[in-house]
Amino acid sequence: MAEKDHLESAALDILPIENDPSAQQDDGEVFKSGAAEGNFRTLGWIPAAVILMKLCFATGVLAIPSAMVVVGYVPGIILLIVFGAVTTYYAYVMYDFRMRFSGVHNIADAAAVMAGPIARDVTGALFLLTWILATGSGLIGMATGLKVLSDGKVCTVIYAVVAAICTALAASIRTLGKLAILTWIGFACIFTAVFIIVVGVTQVDRPAAAPKTGNYDLNFIALGTPGFVAGLTATINLFAGYGSTPTFMPVIAEMARPKDFRKSLLTSQAFLAACYVAFGMVVYAYCGQYVASPSLSSAGGTLGKVAYGIAIPGLIMTSTLWVHVAAKFLLVRILRNSEHLQSNSRIHWITWLGSTFGITAISFVIAESIPFFSYLIGLIGSLCCAPTCLVIPAFMGLYIQKGEPASFRKIALTILHWVVIIVGTFFTVAGTYTTVQSIIDAYALGTDRAMSDLVRLITARAFVRPHTSVDLPTGSTASNYQQALWRSGGRGAGIVDMQSQNLRKCRTIPGQPDH
Structure with missing residues (x-):
């Protein structure tokens, strides 16, 4: 009652x-x-x-x-x-x-x-x-x-x-x-x-x-x-396919x-x-x-x-x-x-x-x-799909189990539900933060704001020391640049913006000079 x-x-x-009673007449x-x-x-x-x-x-x-x-x-x-x-x-x-x-x-x-x-x-x-x-x-x-x-x-x-x-x-x-x-x-x-x-x-x-x-x-x-940042954003992009x-x-x-x-x-x-x-x-x-x-x-x-x-x-x-x-x-x-x-x-x-x-x-x-495009997909996956696909359904699973007698199945499912709630919450908080920061960084690099040609961009994030500069020849890609930055042992957030396979602009964020 x-x-x-x-x-x-x-x-x-x-x-x-x-x-x-009405559910018996029209299945509720x-x-x-x-x-x-x-x-x-x-x-x-x-x-x-x-x-x-x-x-x-x-x-x-x-x-x-x-x-x-x-x-x-x-x-x-x-x-x-x-x-x-x-x-x-x-x-x-x-x-x-x-x-x-x-x-x-x-x-x-x-x-x-x-x-x-x-x-x-x-x-x-x-x-x-x-x-x-x-x-x-x-x-x-x-x-x-x-x-x-x-x-x-x-x-x-x-x-x-x-x-x-x-x-x-x-x-x-x-x-x-x-x-x-x-x-x-x-x-x-x-x-x-x-x-x-x-x-x-x-x-x-x-x-x-x-x-x-x-x-x-x-x-x-x-x-x-x-x-x-790059790993979490990519993971959430994969998750968004089922979102x-x-x-x-x-x-x-x-x-x-x-x-x-x-x-x-x-x-x-x-x-x-x-x-x-x-x-x-x-x-x-x-x-x-x-x-x-x-x-x-x-x-x-x-x-x-x-x-x-x-x-x-x-x-x-x-x-x-x-x-x-x-x-x-x-x-x-x-x-x-x-x-x-x-x-x-x-x-x-x-x-x-x-x-x-x-x-x-x-x-x-x-x-x-x-x-x-990729950042918007990531934002959808983290801010929206993670709580609605994982967190809330996991709570629904816990709610269904209320009142059931203790059993191995109930214990196993309870553990699963709480693990999914924790993972979904992490995706929501950390994923939203990293995606929003990536969008801010993309604007800071001067990417067009109205339906930009990002279809021709390869954007990657790396960890670089402030003021670190790496020179690469024409034809280098964002992945090449990221590997070079890792070898340089730098720290801090960095962005590489690749267009038409030429290194157009790279700079450390926040507030670092263009190189």
């Missing part, structure tokens, strides 16, 4: 399903089956699996090869497999949690069950921030692709506006069931584009970013030796049979892990330190244009899904338990369209403010 009172205090009408879901004006629950498990894959297989996959440049391929493969297993397990925990409580639609509702309305509001704000930032990264990817296709003849801000308009219009399709066919097309496009790059980099004489003449070194290494698992809960809410989610989850996550390892390894093996970020530019020339041309519909659909689930969160939050939630009323459509276009507009502003 005390638990029931606590749940009612969250003002969400969330109850354990076995104690909720927010969206009711067979609604006359708006039936949201039409997804089968196969379309749901494709949506889950498309939510993850997007801008995150484009950052994997450049992350392997930093950590090496052995840690890269291990981290991809471990992150895949952990996020799959905690996605199942989220599914298990929402199936135990009537009315849980998203991770903010779950937080309300565990800790009340304040936790709901904080978690909901974090959920929205996650997908606003993610959509911003998608707009950067789309604008970069359009710029590549046009040879840079039009301002990239215009391309970003076009991408934002397309995203908002597509995201305004009201149900995931109706978006399913577009999701199939989008997934096929982004997968084909990635496959073109994987095949393309194996067919060229040298990477597009490598020196045009003379010998070159790919620096293809099994184990990297990055500094703390969409909190969006799986709203997808379950639109499945005709929510219990089929387990099949969708295992299918999508197994496919993702296989693609991430294969794609990352092949591109890194053939491009080495000359891999581009986003990696669709790694093949260069005509292949790069073909890949971007095919990928753009896929990138649009990714941003569309991110805006859609964020807007659906707002729709449920505002209209929950009202007659307008599944109706065609004016209030419903004003709320829905205001949410989709409003979220897209904010994402556009962020894309213009933080035009650094």
Whole structure:
């Protein structure tokens, strides 16, 4: 009875399903089956699996090869497999949690069950921030692709506006069931584009970013030796490839049979892990330190244009899904338990369209403010995905175990949950700090602020002694410079900014002179 009172205090009408009479009639879901004006629950498990894959297989996959440049391929493969297993397990925990409580639609509702309305509001704000930032990264990817296709003849801000308009219009399709066919097309496009790059980099004489003449070194290494900042940022970039698992809960809410989610989850996550390892390894093996970020530019020339041309519909659909689930969160939050939630009323459509276009507009502003693709992915992974993919689901696991009798399984899972909470908290605090500092340093180096050509930059952090200067010949890369700095035995934070494979500018931070 005390638990029931606590749940009612969250003002969400969330109850354990076995104690909720209405749940016996319509399985306790927010969206009711067979609604006359708006039936949201039409997804089968196969379309749901494709949506889950498309939510993850997007801008995150484009950052994997450049992350392997930093950590090496052995840690890269291990981290991809471990992150895949952990996020799959905690996605199942989220599914298990929402199936135990009537009315849980998203991770903010779950937080309300565990800790009340304040936790709901904080978690909901974090959920929205996650997908606003993610959509911003998608707009950067789309604008970069359009710029590549046009040879840079039009301002990239215009391309970003076009991408934002397309995203908002597509995201305004009201149900995931109706978006399913577009999701199939989008997934096929982004997968084909990635496959073109994987095949393309194996067919060229040298990477597009490598020196045009003379010998070159790919620096293809099994184990990297990055500094703390570079290593943590790369690790979080690898983790971000699986960072969409909190969006799986709203997808379950639109499945005709929510219990089929387990099949969708295992299918999508197994496919993702296989693609991430294969794609990352092949591109890194053939491009080495000359891999581009986003990696669709790694093949260069005509292949790069073909890949971007095919990928753009896929990138649009990714941003569309991110805006859609964020807007659906707002729709449920505002209209929950009202007659307008599944109706065609004016209030419903004003709320829905205001949410989709409003979220897209904010994402556009962020894309213009933080035009650094890898750093934005890192910021999403640390500030947003770590708490929502790891920390909060681990607390959900602990909450589910309350009242269970002591056993070896319970002890083992409790240890796992607390380890994940600690790791997720570390990712959140340390990762956010290092990523924000990297963005500040990138601005200090004079990188363009509006949708910059970072696709042609290789940025690395090293530890150098203040006022340390290392002279390298034309054609040297950021990795060469980092190794030389390590040999010099320096300390302190340093940045190398490489453009067109020429050492353009290097300087120690903060406040050290250019060299």
